[in-house]
Amino acid sequence: MSKVPAVKLNDGRDMPIFGLGTWNSPKGQVEQAVKDAIDCGYRMIDCAHCYGNEHEVGNALKEKITDGTVKRDDLFITTKLWNTFHHPNSVRPAFEVSLKNLQLDYVDLYLIHWPMSYKEDGDKLFPLDANGEFIDGGADFVDTWKAMEELVDSGLVRSIGVSNFNARMIDRVLKNSRITPVTNQVECHPYLNQQKLKAYCEARKILITAYSPLGSPARPWAEKGEPLLVEEPKIVEIAKNHSKNPAQILLRYQVQRGNIVIPKSVTKERIAANFEIFDFMLSDNEVKEIDGLDCGRRLCLESAAINHRDHPFANDEY
Numbered sequence: 001m002s003k004v005p006a007v008k009l010n011d012g013r014d015m016p017i018f019g020l021g022t023w024n025s026p027k028g029q030v031e032q033a034v035k036d037a038i039d040c041g042y043r044m045i046d047c048a049h050c051y052g053n054e055h056e057v058g059n060a061l062k063e064k065i066t067d068g069t070v071k072r073d074d075l076f077i078t079t080k081l082w083n084t085f086h087h088p089n090s091v092r093p094a095f096e097v098s099l100k101n102l103q104l105d106y107v108d109l110y111l112i113h114w115p116m117s118y119k120e121d122g123d124k125l126f127p128l129d130a131n132g133e134f135i136d137g138g139a140d141f142v143d144t145w146k147a148m149e150e151l152v153d154s155g156l157v158r159s160i161g162v163s164n165f166n167a168r169m170i171d172r173v174l175k176n177s178r179i180t181p182v183t184n185q186v187e188c189h190p191y192l193n194q195q196k197l198k199a200y201c202e203a204r205k206i207l208i209t210a211y212s213p214l215g216s217p218a219r220p221w222a223e224k225g226e227p228l229l230v231e232e233p234k235i236v237e238i239a240k241n242h243s244k245n246p247a248q249i250l251l252r253y254q255v256q257r258g259n260i261v262i263p264k265s266v267t268k269e270r271i272a273a274n275f276e277i278f279d280f281m282l283s284d285n286e287v288k289e290i291d292g293l294d295c296g297r298r299l300c301l302e303s304a305a306i307n308h309r310d311h312p313f314a315n316d317e318y
């Protein structure tokens with residue numbers, strides 16, 4: 001079985017460059033998907049409280065550790081703080097819910113899922129006002145970040161990072177905190193290759209984790225008839241040149257740029273095929289051609305929060 005290469009994080013830890021996404025993975029399927037992934041060599045799983053399936057992911061992790069397939073230390077588990085828990089006093093309790101669901105005694109990487117704070121209202125994850133807009137929770141993400149730092153101090157979290165932060169927001173975190181985020185997890189694929197944000201982050205030793213690397217074709221708000229990355233003629237042509245499938249080209253594109261990548265699938269054959277990207281190289285010219293597909297097409301906008309004072313994509317170029 002091939003081993004996933006690791007990247008070195010700015011806190012000195014290693015993180016697999018490739019792992020399994022779990023958003024939209026149904027409760028009844030995600031457990032098997034995580035077990036299939038671990039069986040074929042995946043060691044990193046990307047989770048989030050708001051995906052509603054951490055407990056099922058945890059069942060799979062527990063089974064694979066108990067049956068001796070892997071040791072806890074072989075795994076790299078990421079999860080994320082949801083927007084309703086940004087108040088500094090809510091960060092640790094929210095984290096503890098994830099930890100319990102995942103059935104772990106520590107998490108490798110904890111991310112602030114989005115910079116926007118939403119109003120906390122029990123278990124309600126999407127608090128909307130009468131106009132269908134998210135209600136501001138009033139917390140400042142710098143204060144949220146300081147509470148994340150305390151989780152590292154406690155030993156319950158090994159590394160911390162952010163997700164969906166723009167350069168200006170990262171700058172504020174860097175100027176007001178002790179710990180540099182290890183990664184910024186953002187949407188990244190050939191239609192939105194994040195060249196500028198990547199350059200900004202990497203100059204500060206922050207790695208990009210590419211979410212929706214296949215273009216998230218089954219996201220709930222996908223438009224009928226929209227262009228699909230796996231059908232993009234240039235990607236299909238390059239795939240043929242390498243006797244690979246289009247998804248493998250999209251994933252190889254990310255790892256070859258040094259981005260961590262987290263494709264989601266609950267289909268056993270796809271989980272296995274997506275892993276087969278470490279036995280070929282794209283040429284410099286092919287990478288350039290794929291770069292040329294960038295058109296700024298963003299698929300995950302969190303549009304009900306577009307008027308939030310901390311929406312990352314409303315007013316900033318990157």
Ligand SMILES: NC(=O)C1=CN([C@@H]2O[C@H](COP(=O)(O)OP(=O)(O)OC[C@H]3O[C@@H](n4cnc5c(N)ncnc54)[C@H](OP(=O)(O)O)[C@@H]3O)[C@@H](O)[C@H]2O)C=CC1
Binds near residue numbers: 021163247267
């Ligand atoms: N931080 C954030 O805000 C966000 C983080 N994420 C993370 O990133 C992960 C990946 O992004 P996501 O938006 O899920 O989308 P992806 O781009 O990973 O696409 C997943 C979809 O592609 C299908 N698929 C998987 N493999 C193949 C293949 N080889 N050929 C064709 N289709 C394939 C899957 O179907 P099937 O499962 O049926 O096989 C699924 O419908 C998420 O699961 C989540 O962990 C995602 C969005 C936002």
Ligand SMILES: O=C1CO[C@H](CO)[C@@H](O)[C@@H]1O
Binds near residue numbers: 048300302
């Ligand atoms: O990770 C994600 C997937 O789903 C969530 C709910 O819409 C998004 O907010 C988030 O970006």
